Every structure is written in C-alpha cells, then in structure tokens.
Amino acid sequence: MLVSELMTRDVRIAAPNDTIEHAAAMMGEVDAGAIPVGENDRLVGMITDRDIAVRAVAQGKPPQTRVGEVMSADVKYCFEDEAIEDVAANMGGIQVRRLPVLNRGKRLVGIVSLGDLAVEHAAQASAALSNISEPGGQHTQTG
Known part of the structure; x- marks a missing residue:
C-alpha cells in the first residue's frame, strides 16, 4: 500500500510570516499538534505545539x-508513491509521529501520521512507535 492511499489530503498550511498565535489557532481548529509551513508553493518548515511552547513561550516571546x-x-x-512499510520504518528511525507528503515535483500533497498507519497497518505503526519512544531522539530530555 502506498502513502497516497492513507494520507490526509486536506492540510492546513502556515506561512513563515504568520504569527504563532495564528498557527496555534489553526492547530486547534484541525486538532493537530503540527502544521506544515509553506512559502511560494514549497514546504519550508514545520511548526509544532512543542516549537511554540519551547522556542517561543518559554523564551518569553509574544503571540505576535x-x-x-x-x-x-x-x-x-516522504513521497506519496512510497510504500507504507518504508515510511513507517523511516518515521521510527527519525523519531517523528507525522510526515508531510510531497509529490515527486516536491509539492505538498498531504500529511501522514502514526494514527493513519495504525488504522491499516498496526504492526508497522507499533514498530514505528516503539522506535519513536526510544530515549535519545532529537527532543530528548536527557543530557
């Protein structure tokens, strides 16, 4: 099965010049902890609830x-034509719960989450979650 068969296609996108307050409101509207950031029809970043909490609020930055x-x-x-098994393994390896999905022209076409994988591929989702949960990832709290 390909990523395109499971991904969410209706993705809200923030712009780099949007405020974090606006991004947080978008997250609330779609009940998600991350929003892709796009500029000139290209994916340029991701903003997460953790980015807002740690890189903004904890640093005393304002909502603007x-x-x-x-x-x-x-x-x-990941790409829309990749196999779910490969993407699940990649998610576990890089310790992320969601990935933007691009077409081969590198245009954002969706987002795939661990939850999407769990619906159809419980074994791959379980393996990915196990790897994501390993200590020592990008956002580890250990020294």
Missing part, C-alpha cells in the same frame, strides 16, 4: 512572533 522564527526548518518528509 512569526512562525519562521520558531519553526523547524529541517523538514523530514
């Missing part, structure tokens, strides 16, 4: 802070 100041610019993604 621009998304581009706190987003994660090193975006991991």
Whole structure:
C-alpha cells in the first residue's frame, strides 16, 4: 500500500510570516499538534505545539512572533508513491509521529501520521512507535 492511499489530503498550511498565535489557532481548529509551513508553493518548515511552547513561550516571546522564527526548518518528509512499510520504518528511525507528503515535483500533497498507519497497518505503526519512544531522539530530555 502506498502513502497516497492513507494520507490526509486536506492540510492546513502556515506561512513563515504568520504569527504563532495564528498557527496555534489553526492547530486547534484541525486538532493537530503540527502544521506544515509553506512559502511560494514549497514546504519550508514545520511548526509544532512543542516549537511554540519551547522556542517561543518559554523564551518569553509574544503571540505576535512569526512562525519562521520558531519553526523547524529541517523538514523530514516522504513521497506519496512510497510504500507504507518504508515510511513507517523511516518515521521510527527519525523519531517523528507525522510526515508531510510531497509529490515527486516536491509539492505538498498531504500529511501522514502514526494514527493513519495504525488504522491499516498496526504492526508497522507499533514498530514505528516503539522506535519513536526510544530515549535519545532529537527532543530528548536527557543530557
């Protein structure tokens, strides 16, 4: 099965010049903890609830802070024509719960989450979650 068969296609996108307040409101509207950031029809980052909490609120930045100041610019993604098994393994390896989905022209066409995988591929989702939960990832709380 391909990513395109499971991904969510209706994705809200923030712009780097949007405020974090606006991004947080979008997250609330779609009940998601992450929103892709796009500019000129290209994916340029991801903004997560954690980015807002740690890189903005904890640093005393105001709600009018621009998304581009706190987003994660090193975006991991997958392609719509990749096999679910490969993407699940990749998600576990890089310890992320969701990935933007691009077409081969590198245009954003959707987003795939661990929850999407769990619906159809419980074994792959379980393996990915196990790897995501390993200590020592990008956002570890250990020294």
